[in-house]
C-alpha cells in the first residue's frame with residue numbers, strides 16, 4: 001500500500017470517529033513523542049548484545065513493530081492535519097524522496113566512507 005493510500009485510510013479512520021478535532025500539530029507531535037518513548041522503553045538499559053537476544057523473541061519483536069507502526073501512523077495523521085490546516089496537498093512519497101536526495105547531497109558516499117561514519 002502506498003503512503004497516499006494509507007494516509008487516506010487513516011483520514012477515514014479518524015473522520016469516522018470524529019477525532020479530527022483533536023488532531024492538531026501540537027497534540028500529534030506530543031503523541032509521536034509518547035510513542036517514541038514507548039519504543040525507547042524496549043531498549044532502555046540494554047546492551048547491543050542483549051538487544052539482539054531481545055529481538056529474537058517474537059513477543060518483543062511484535063511489541064517493537066507495533067510502536068514503530070504507532071509512530072508512522074501518527075506521522076501520517078500529522079500530514080493529514082497539516083494538509084487540512086494549510087489547504088495544501090502533501091505527497092508522502094515525494095517528501096521522503098526529496099529528503100533522501102537532500103541527505104545524499106549532504107552526506108556524499110565517498111566522504112562518509114573516508115570519515116568512517
Ligand SMILES: [Mg+2]
Pocket residue numbers: 035038066067070
Ligand atoms: Mg504505542
